[in-house]
Amino acid sequence: MNIVAVKWAKNQKRFDETLPYSDDHVTAVPRPPLRVMQEQRAREAAKAVEEYAASGRATEAKTERLRALRLAREAANGSSKTSKTSR
Incomplete structure (x- = not known):
């Protein structure tokens, strides 16, 4: 493996750790279904x-x-002036 591939792998791992949603269901942030979000947006x-x-x-x-x-x-x-005055 060359040095570029090693750096890319390290950066990719660091990037994956910062994502709020992951495949790990224990630590994943729950997210409402798309349909629910669309209905809420429509109501708003x-x-x-x-x-x-x-x-x-x-x-x-x-x-x-x-x-x-x-x-x-x-x-x-008793004023017959209009709202527009002539100049």
């Missing part, structure tokens, strides 16, 4: 989409409320 994605939609609905409601307040204030002041 659905929750994120719902939160995003709820945020959008809240923003629209707030915008409508503020627009109504602005129009009421302008009507009370």
